[in-house]
Amino acid sequence: MSEVVVENVHKSFGALEVLKGVSLTVERGEVFALIGRSGSGKSTLLRCMNGLEKVNSGRIEIAGHRLEADPKALRRLRTDVGIVFQSYNLFPHLTVGENIMLAPRIVKDVTKAETQAIAREVLQLVGLSEKFDFYPDQLSGGQQQRVAIARSLAMRPKVMLFDEVTSALDPELTEEVLMVMEQLASDGMTMILVTHEMGFARRVATKTVFMHKGTIWEEGPSKGLFANPRTPELRQFVKSDVK
Ligand SMILES: Nc1ncnc2c1ncn2[C@@H]1O[C@H](COP(=O)(O)OP(=O)(O)OP(=O)(O)O)[C@@H](O)[C@H]1O
Ligand SMILES: [Mg+2]
Secondary structure (H helix, E strand, C coil): CEEEEEEEEEEEEEEEEEEEEEEEEEEEECEEEECCCCCCCHHHHHHCCCCCCCCCCCEEECCEEEECCHHHHHHHHHHHHHEEECCCCCCCCHHHHHHHHHHHHHHHHCCCHHHHHHHHHHHHHCCHHCCCCCHHCCHHHHHHHHHHHHHHHHHCEEEEEEECCCCCCCHHHHHHHHHHHHHHHHHCEEEECCCHHHHHHHHCCCCCEHHHHHEEEEEEHHHHCCCCCCCCHHHHHHHHHHC
């Protein structure tokens, strides 16, 4: 079953056309890596998928929701579609547990005890059970990012979007965040991730999508795509970007 359908999406900022007719389909449980040069439209595409940006034309369906402007519909969509950014955006004056419990308490009709149980469960998933009562500034960058992922998971999303979640981290901390994402993938989460970690994309993503100048330039099963790029643009990108 398709969990994400993007059909001929166009998006401009003023005179600048950033997405020029993008289409892709992600099946349930698939992991898509979005790669491409800076400015190719990766973040914009991701942001369109949960309504942070409005498309000019085209159709997006995600986690059973048709993307539309109605704020109520958007709120419903966002309980099923988690997004995590490079910056963790945790509330510094709230503990880890409180950060995670905030959204479910507001959006979902659950008791405090239930949200506590959910928070403990998702913290365990990201390997941070013992940090429930810590404040964000008492954690490393990698730990904070894992809390940000846990916070998204607390909403029980059907689809997770990740935009360069490891870009601000040292290699060692990057590794611990990637391990959490790999675990999520093997648990069957449908995921789309923008990443510069080519090794991770090749190993974990079922498909990789190479964006270039606002279009999907190449797309295919990750291993084949990296091993045999068909276009000179992807060949060049893979050569210059492999760490
Ligand atoms: N809110 C905005 N207003 C105007 N222009 C924007 C806006 N957001 C993005 N752009 C422009 O759209 C283009 C694509 O940006 P986008 O952030 O999607 O690229 P990207 O592929 O994610 O790049 P990077 O790898 O650097 O994150 C860029 O030229 C950018 O300047
Ligand atoms: Mg980006």
